[in-house]
Amino acid sequence: MEAREARRRLKEAKRVAVLTGAGISAPSGIPTFRDAGGLWKDFRIEDYATPEAYRRDPLKVWEWYAWRYANAMQAQPNRAHRLLAELERQFTTPSPHVGDRLTPTAREGSGFLLVTQNVDGLHARAGSTHLVELHGSIGRARCEECGARFPLPDPGLFIPPPVCPKCGGRGRPDVVWFGELLPPGAFERAENAFAKAEVALVVGTSAEIEPAASLGRLASWAGAYLIEINPNQTPLSRLADCSLRMGAIEGLEALLSPTSLLDLE
Template sequence: MEVQEARRRLAAARRVAVLTGAGVSAESGIPTFRGAGGLWEGFRPEELATPAAYARDPEKVWRWYAMRYAQVMEAEPNPAHRRLAELERQKGEGFLLVTQNVDGLHRRAGSRRVVELHGSLARARCERCGHRRPLPPPAEFAPPPVCDRCGGRMRPDVVWFGEFLDAELLARAERAFMTAEVALVIGTSAVVEPAASLGRIAKSAGAYLIEVNPEPTPLTPLADLSLRAGAARGLERLLAGGAGPREEAE
């Protein structure tokens, strides 16, 4: 019954906000950050993903990010990315997808109303003038890139530990969740702030809150529906009416 109600609410909603995390891209072969086989296994974040690490050894940091960039460009969007792109086409201007991911797979799947809270592996940002530009294809990329406006060295256009999110992007995300009729939180542990607060903001403002995640999260007690499934299977059940043998609703 809960799933049927969620489908009804989602179909009727004119304003839908979605938050996605690493679990959405796991089925495309992009590793999540923590746990066995995670992105940080064998690495310490402070050695690769902080302003201090970059100041200390920019070549080492760029080599690691160039490896990650090549990895994500070899990956393909999975059904979860494509279903969310289709949901955007159905909802139009009332839809916003906010992602913590930096792999660009949502855009490659066709999503256009996207806020990339943590930046993108496919872009660089000038340390001197702030200009952003796309990276060339991985086979042609020789880090570090140089700014084509001022000649300054460019850094990966991602948010590192200890850095603030872009205030305008965060405000746009918060507005979408504050005004959403239905909010979906998919494939995220719901512990990394400030993105983790978006689901709570939506619920506090009266939205119907749907969570899709294989494991319970701190958001689970607040959710109107929690689907215990991976992103692709959970969205299949929610958006297309399919049911999987391992899926449970709480």
């Protein structure tokens, strides 16, 4: 069975790279962008998520992001976020000493990286630290004058636009808008992890938005065992060694939960 083999591979791998998209946060109440009822059903990209829109009306754009920020902070990490945080800990937990001997608990010689296209911050709040937020974070601003990044205040106290604590300049949302480059070094770090991965896990993404969509292909071409979790078929499905037609929580429960039903079959 593909799923059982995928579970075994994840247990034994020393280098794992994970990519997540909007589908992992949907159960937490964060709307996706392109599905029925998604954000772009009611809002035009050109009005809110481009540098041109911000230049035309920065306050309008900030009010939209302040609304999204408040929604994101009300949302809670779900079981899928927490399972990935636990998977990371299997690689990064320091090994305790027993007597004079070091007892290994993490996977020796291992590596783990979680790459997300989401800006909601739920992975970090779930405990993930080996994390690349490819498209930035809705909970931060970036100063237009000095480039400093700084967290937004509590949503209940936030009145946009924010002011940089270093130089007093106006801050813009620290997210990647359509037509902008990714944060320096972010994609290079992601690309390196997927090129070296023994197992690549792609969860809840349409595999259509570049350059993130290329990461699964890169891992497969480099010889990684590729797992996809998505209720819908995507352009990546034909390359996947295991495609689970499930939502993020159900799929990650099957692969990562200590009490997975796969172990009982």
